[in-house]
Amino acid sequence: MALETTRFDIQNYIKTHEDQTGYLDAVLEDGDPALIAAAIGDIARARGASQFAKDSGLSRETIYKVFRPGGNPTLDTIAKAVKVLGLRLSLAPASNSTKGPI
Structure with missing residues (x-):
């Protein structure tokens, strides 16, 4: 019997503000800029790219272009x-940081 699979889509799991914040927080823990950009894009699309664009003052094209892996947003x-x-946005010491204050 063949195993049935379904395509994973993060949009199905980040419907609430709490889910979106938790998702972004988890991605920030990793620290990979490409993943961070992609996560913001995922959240923008989950909220509706048109409304997100209107609220942010960014164009939909910008959202789709820069908030994806390799997008390199400013x-x-x-x-x-x-x-x-x-x-x-805020900064916090890395949990494995051995350096003192700047």
Whole structure:
């Protein structure tokens, strides 16, 4: 008997603000810029790219272009997107950091 599989789509799992925040937080833990950009894009699409574009002041084209793996968004673009998510950018010490304050 053949194993049936279905295509995984993150959109099915990030419907609430809490799910979206948790998803982004998990991706930020990894620290991979390409994954972070892709996660923001996933959330933008889950919320509706047109509305996300309107709320952020970014074009839909920009959202689809830069918030994907390899998209390389600017800090300004990330800041606009994060603000729409009801979040803010901040820094915290890495858990494995052995260096003291700057």
